[in-house]
Amino acid sequence: MKDVTFGQYYPRDSFVHRLDPRMKFLFLIAYIVAIFLATNFYGLAVCTAVLIAIIALARVPFGKVLRSIRGILVLLIFTALLNILFVDGETVYAQWWIFVITREGLLFAGLLSLRLVLLVLCSSMLTFTTTPVALTDGVESLLTPLKWIKLPVHALALVMSIALRMIPVLMDEVDRIKNAQRARGADLDRGGLMHKIRTTIPILVPLVLSALRRADELGDAMDARCYMGDKHRTKYKKLHFTWRDLLAFLVGAVLITGVVLLRIYLPAPF
Amino acid sequence: MKAIEFENVSFCYEESGAFSIRNLNFSVEQGEFVAVLGHNGSGKSTLARLSNGLLEPDEGTVSVFSRRITSKNLYEVRKDVGVVFQNPDNQTVATIVEDDVAFGAENIGLAREEIGRRIDFALRAVGMEAYRTATVARLSGGQKQRVAIAGVLALSPRVLILDESTAMLDPRGRREIVDVVTRLNKEKGITVLLITHFMEEALLADRAIVMNRGDIVMQGTPREIFARKEDLLTYNLSLPRISVICEKLRAGGMKIQDTLDVETLAKEIAACVS
Amino acid sequence: MRIVAEHLSYTYNEKSPFETAALHDVTLTIEEGEFFGIIGHTGSGKSTFVQHLNGLIRLPASLKHAKKHKAKKGQPLPPAPVLKVGEFDLSDKKTDFRALRRHVGMVFQYPEYQLFAETVRDDVAFGLKNFSEKKLTEEEIDSAVCAALEVVGLDFDELKEQSPFELSGGQKRRVAIAGVIVSRPEILILDEPAAGLDPLGKKEILELLHRLHREWCKTVVIVSHDMDEISENCTRAAVFSEGSVKYVLPPKELFRRTEELTALGLDVPLTAKLCAALRARGIDVDCDFTTEDFADKVLAYAASHPKKEGDA
Structure with missing residues (x-):
């Protein structure tokens, strides 16, 4: 567990890795808009092709990227089944009790699943190719306009950065505490819901105490290094747009326009 | 010039009501290397927190370079007095080494180029320049503590306090930290206050202080301190193992001078036999 | 109970850029009755090894082992890993790991951080209740907790109703140790039992371990990087480095190899x-x-x- 960096950053020196994190955020938003504008398979095919190109450019193993679907697998199967079994249509393939399987249902399920998969894969590409620090810097920079409405953008970004730093530490801690209680005979891997709830107490109490102790020490350490909020604070790392980012911007723009055009000029499947 | 000066300082944590530090007077000269010894709960960590305004004394005054610490000048004081704490995992705010080292320098509003120079200097001073873009979580305990020291050095402090910063490290990590700190003291003239309960670490200091129940009970060169064996034991401290051996050999009739150095003791033994 | 490990290997994060071999072909036997030391740097594999001993890290199933190595043709099949603790065969999936853990007590680094209950009595009783076959009466629990607290040098009547979080550092650690030994394990494994304590606390914990070795647990295994601690206390010690066992010797013979140990970056x-x-x-x-x-x-x-x- 110790070596799992939160945010699953996959270190490589690639075109995608070197993009400005803000650009990647904006691109991700554009991409999500595109997959929801695409109402037919042609549009989604374009989106898929773009994603494959991104993964290849980033040189992250495909298998590794595909594995991030695991988290939504249940949701995926559930929504697909719901669509297959309940969507009405003209071409009926099979019928039983309240369930119908229609051509439209299958297509719709296919479309929806593909969208979900693309959504998850593209978002995880952001975390695969961007370090947590770059992510938080990107968020802070993109949210800067919100400072005008007195939102503590700096504090939010700092909290996010510390969370990213401390989450692996606390995950280690959970492992350690779990092992210690397992060694004292706690049965954490089996049992019903009530049993599960009861066995979380010996883990939760030490974990919360440890988190509080750490927060206390970290606060002192930050104070000792002259932390006084963002008053007279400067930044070492400035984000810079480069030609790469311009290229990514163009690809994103072309993608959205393309998908919209496909939506207008090619008929929807039903 | 006195780098840190305590005058009649008392402090107690609210919950317990018992004095953690009682009517303490002591000072550290600029450029000095002072080791503070004491068992757990003797008040030595409170001393560190009082020295840069993390805690405020109930009575008395704490001054840093002749400036009395008040709530108004904390910022200036903390630029001068850097503290490194015990747990290597609880001191870093960023995931990447250089971002963490930059944190303090950013806080005091330095220009970008200057921050870059400070990072270079600080990482080189602790021998971690090769790890500039490494992930903090993947470093060893000793390396994490060296990054923590670098994070403090980026503020160019004149005093460095290590509050049991070696307690959670393995022997290799401990040696790394003691080496770095000794070098900073000798080469850069940084005043060092090393708080520890490892007797061996105190050997390198110019002066050692023993604390017990919030009071300074012994003071002198490490050699003088370790010569007062019975006193050390009453304050729940143990002798360095080498002193125990000297003692035993003397009790067995060999004429051995007290020493803290392996080679010197071997020489002494060799002189006693044919 | 004897501990027998043969050809034990273990890899963290297999098939990722962070893949690290934690153990490589470790063969080691710890006899019943030993006060055994395990030496090595952080990351030498010593913690991974001891976590195998009570099944917190499982061996790969033997079938999987064969399959994994069949892929490389032309190479002889490496010997299958063996791990036995007394009668328990840890390479067998059907082994009752909870029964094993009752016999192999494990005290982790900074064990005081695992305390959670409202009273010292309840915290110490946690393991006892978990391991017991039947429901224990309050009297049975009291007497077992009392005995465990007594052997670690604490007073049951004084502490039983106290919150474990209000104790001093040294007392907390003793309570945590009592919470492990309360189920009377035959083997007691401790990872850096004296870490973070002041000199007096260190001395007291080591005295406690010898008392436990005499009166309570047949075998004691300590993981430590304090060489003085090993040389003063252990019958034999194993040196781990980069996932392998380099030496298994009594201190008297081990520390003659000053040069070899120094070359491994270890202290003597x-x-x-x-x-x-x-x-x-x-x-x-x-x-x-x-x-x-x-x-x-x-x-x-x-x-x-x-x-x-x-x-x-």
């Missing part, structure tokens, strides 16, 4: 350093590297090689 006890410095001056002191024995042997040497009159 002070007595070993002194012996090396004396040897360089032509004085051979054959001791078992405890402070006591070193002083005795030096005095004996001085008696048999008295300084002649007139020697400078």
Whole structure:
């Protein structure tokens, strides 16, 4: 567990890795808009092709990227089944009790699943190719306009950065505490819901105490290094747009326009 | 010039009501290397927190370079007095080494180029320049503590306090930290206050202080301190193992001078036999 | 109970850029009744090894092992890993791991951070209740907790209703140890039992471990990087480095290898350093590297090689 960096950053020196994190955020938003504008398979095919190109450019193993679907697998199967079994249509393939399987249902399920998969894969590409620090810097920079409405953008970004730093530490801690209680005979891997709830107490109490102790020490350490909020604070790392980012911007723009055009000029499947 | 000066300082944590530090007077000269010894709960960590305004004394005054610490000048004081704490995992705010080292320098509003120079200097001073873009979580305990020291050095402090910063490290990590700190003291003239309960670490200091129940009970060169064996034991401290051996050999009739150095003791033994 | 490990290997984060071999072909036997030491740097594999001993890290199933290695043709199949603790075969999936854990107590680093219950009594009783086959009566629990607290040097009547979080650092650690030994394990494994304690606390914990070894648990295994701790206390010690076992020897023989250990980046006890410095001056002191024995042997040497009159 110790070596799992939160945010699953996959270190490589690639075109995608070197993009400005803000650009990647904006691109991700554009991409999500595109997959929801695409109402037919042609549009989604374009989106898929773009994603494959991104993964290849980033040189992250495909298998590794595909594995991030695991988290939504249940949701995926559930929504697909719901669509297959309940969507009405003209071409009926099979019928039983309240369930119908229609051509439209299958297509719709296919479309929806593909969208979900693309959504998850593209978002995880952001975390695969961007370090947590770059992510938080990107968020802070993109949210800067919100400072005008007195939102503590700096504090939010700092909290996010510390969370990213401390989450692996606390995950280690959970492992350690779990092992210690397992060694004292706690049965954490089996049992019903009530049993599960009861066995979380010996883990939760030490974990919360440890988190509080750490927060206390970290606060002192930050104070000792002259932390006084963002008053007279400067930044070492400035984000810079480069030609790469311009290229990514163009690809994103072309993608959205393309998908919209496909939506207008090619008929929807039903 | 006195780098840190305590005058009649008392402090107690609210919950317990018992004095953690009682009517303490002591000072550290600029450029000095002072080791503070004491068992757990003797008040030595409170001393560190009082020295840069993390805690405020109930009575008395704490001054840093002749400036009395008040709530108004904390910022200036903390630029001068850097503290490194015990747990290597609880001191870093960023995931990447250089971002963490930059944190303090950013806080005091330095220009970008200057921050870059400070990072270079600080990482080189602790021998971690090769790890500039490494992930903090993947470093060893000793390396994490060296990054923590670098994070403090980026503020160019004149005093460095290590509050049991070696307690959670393995022997290799401990040696790394003691080496770095000794070098900073000798080469850069940084005043060092090393708080520890490892007797061996105190050997390198110019002066050692023993604390017990919030009071300074012994003071002198490490050699003088370790010569007062019975006193050390009453304050729940143990002798360095080498002193125990000297003692035993003397009790067995060999004429051995007290020493803290392996080679010197071997020489002494060799002189006693044919 | 004897611990037998053969050809044990383990890899963290297999098939990722962070893949690291934690153990590589480890073969090691720990006899019943030993006070065994395990030495090595952080990351040498020593913690991974001891976590195997009570099934917190499982061996790969034997079938999987064969399959994994069949892929490489032309190479002989590496010997299958074996791990046995007494009667328990840890490579067998059907092994009752909870029963195993009752017999193999494990005290982790900074065990005081695992305390969670409202009272000292409840915290110590946690393991006892978990491991018990039947429901214990309050009297049975009281008497077992009382005995466990007593052997770690704490007073049951004084502490039973107290919150464990209000105790001093040293007391907390004792309560945590009591919470492990309360189910009377035959083997007790401790990872850096003295870490973070002041000199007096250290001394007391080691005395406690010897008391436990005499009166409570047949075998004690400590993981430590304090060489003096190993040389003063252990019957034998294993040196781990980069996932492999380099030496398994009694301290008396192990610390003669000052140069080899230093080459591995490890420290040696002070007595070993002194012996090396004396040897360089032509004085051979054959001791078992405890402070006591070193002083005795030096005095004996001085008696048999008295300084002649007139020697400078």
